[in-house]
Amino acid sequence: MSKRVFDVVVVGAGPSGLACAIEAKKYELSCVVLEKGGITNSILHFPTQIIFFTTPELLEIGNIPLVSEREKPSRNEALKYYRKVAGMYKLDVHQYEEVLRIERVEAHRFRINTTASVYEAHNVVLSIGHYDNPNWKLIRSTIVTWL
Ligand SMILES: Cc1cc2nc3c(=O)[nH]c(=O)nc-3n(C[C@H](O)[C@H](O)[C@H](O)COP(=O)(O)OP(=O)(O)OC[C@H]3O[C@@H](n4cnc5c(N)ncnc54)[C@H](O)[C@@H]3O)c2cc1C
Numbered sequence: 001m002s003k004r005v006f007d008v009v010v011v012g013a014g015p016s017g018l019a020c021a022i023e024a025k026k027y028e029l030s031c032v033v034l035e036k037g038g039i040t041n042s043i044l045h046f047p048t049q050i051i052f053f054t055t056p057e058l059l060e061i062g063n064i065p066l067v068s069e070r071e072k073p074s075r076n077e078a079l080k081y082y083r084k085v086a087g088m089y090k091l092d093v094h095q096y097e098e099v100l101r102i103e104r105v106e107a108h109r110f111r112i113n114t115t116a117s118v119y120e121a122h123n124v125v126l127s128i129g130h131y132d133n134p135n136w137k138l139i140r141s142t143i144v145t146w147l
Pocket residue numbers: 011012013014015016017034035036037038039040041042043046047050051052053054097098099100127128129130131132
């Protein structure tokens with residue numbers, strides 16, 4: 001049996017990855033989102049009491065309003081919101097599946113190796129964020145400076 005080739009594989013289910021998957025859905029493209037943690041994993045790891053510095057309308061995706069009790073949403077409101085949006089759009093998110101390697105098989109065909117499986121896709125979106133990827137060189141030099 002031939003392997004299914006997705007139109008799009010999105011790596012990372014942060015707000016950007018979810019927004020990309022929503023756009024793919026709107027264009028009726030087959031799409032799977034691969035996330036090494038839970039949905040919006042970065043926000044999941046924010047300090048629990050944190051309030052965003054951004055107003056809700058700038059955090060919204062997929063034309064779904066983010067209703068917040070105060071002027072700026074809390075971590076918990078954002079977590080609930082992005083999960084609700086992923087559910088409303090029926091996004092195919094594979095949580096707790098880390099992407100380890102991406103190979104280019106041929107023009108417009110990629111092989112994506114994860115901790116659980118292997119996927120093929122015509123397009124890959126890397127929406128792996130920034131906060132998850134500490135600059136160890138800088139951190140180490142800072143620690144040495146402090147010592
Ligand atoms: C304390 C704090 C407060 C912040 N407040 C604000 C704010 O008020 N307003 C604002 O706009 N921004 C704020 N930010 C920044 C905010 O985190 C980003 O704007 C937002 O999360 C970026 O979304 P993203 O989808 O680009 O990246 P992320 O949310 O970082 O998503 C990337 C995703 O990719 C996943 N991933 C990474 N590597 C892999 C892999 N190999 N395989 C599978 N999955 C992978 C990660 O687990 C993560 O879920 C704040 C950040 C911090 C730390």
